[in-house]
Amino acid sequence: MPLARIILSALLSFTVYPLTTVAADNGYQPSAGTPWQLQLQxxxxxxxxxxxYDVDLFDTPAAQIKAMQQQGRKVICYFSAGSVEDWRDDIAAIPKSAIGKPLDDWPGERWxxxxxxxxxxxxxxxxxxxxxxxxxGVDPDNVDGYQNASGFALTAQDQVKFNRFLAQCAHILELSVGLKNSLGLIPELVNDFDFAVNEQCLEYQECDALLPFIQQNKAVFHVEYQQRPNLCQYANQHQFSTLLLPLKLDGRLLQGCR
Known part of the structure; x- marks a missing residue:
């Protein structure tokens, strides 16, 4: 049986294998410093x-994705992987026992x-x-539940296993995949993911944790929601793809470091 079919069968039975066996040769690999825009509303x-462009998976029609690609752009599709949003139409099969505490400041969303x-x-x-x-590519969000008050006794290794599974699923389908926040797991997962997506690492003084992606020439797509005095200085020095955006992520760009 071909290796890809063996691995796909393993994924369907939810057995996780090392990502190096399933990385897609033809998937898109954004390099450090790649200019981007994030809009989810x-x-x-x-x-x-x-x-x-990083856009909402559900709300962006396939025709619009194709049109952007015809303009020479790459399209990364955002979805929440570690939380459930009560307005999505694919959540009926998730058991109530798997739905935990609300996310802070995000009505209708639970871990x-x-x-x-x-x-x-x-x-x-x-x-x-x-x-x-x-x-x-895909941008799976909220993959750091183990660090939050999720309502479940999640461990770092639970998170590594789940995050690696997401990466494997993406690579089987020749999609690139980003690691969203989850900074404490970067040493274990930098080789599994094709780029990083980060919110507010300057605000929390933790951007250096993302440098392993830059060292592998993988993009760090970085967003801040409040103006920082050293916003573009850090970005340009370390080849981060940094944006200052409104929290609504509604298509406005307040500042870009390119």
Whole structure:
């Protein structure tokens, strides 16, 4: 049996193998310093002169993804992997026992028990949807539940196993995949992921934790929501792809470091 089929069978049975066996040769690999834009709400503003757009998986039609790609852009599709949003239409199969505490400041969103295999199936299907829509990569959010008051006794190794599973699913389908925040797991996962997505590392003085991605020439797509005095100084020195954006992520760009 071909190796790819063996690994896909393993994924369907939720056995996780080292990512080096499944990395896609033809997947998109954004390099350090790649210009980007992040928009998750509102009518998509495609007028920015950037290489990568990070957009909502569910709300962005396949035709719009294709149109951006025809303009020479790469499209990364965002979805939440570690939480459930009560307005999504694919969550009926997630058992109530796997739905935990609310996320701070995000009404209608709750942490998930990432050990539950139905959660795994749901997220695998979301990655399949990204491939069906033609996305170049995926941006799975909230993959740091082990560090938060999720309502579940999650460990760092629970998180590593789940995050690595997401990466494997993406690579099987020749999609690139980003590690969102989850800074404490970067030493274990930098080789598994193709880029990083980070929010507010300057505000919390933790940007240096992301440098292993830069050292491998992998993009660090970085967002701040409040102006920092050294915003572009740090970005330009370390080849971060840094944006200052409004918290609504509605298509406005307050400042870009490019």
């Amino acid at each position: 509102g009518i998509l503003n495609t007028r920015y002169d950037v290489v990568v 998930l028990d990432i050990r539950d295999k139905q959660v795994w199936r749901t997220m695998q299907n979301r990655i399949k949807l990204a491939a069906q829509k033609g996305c170049d």
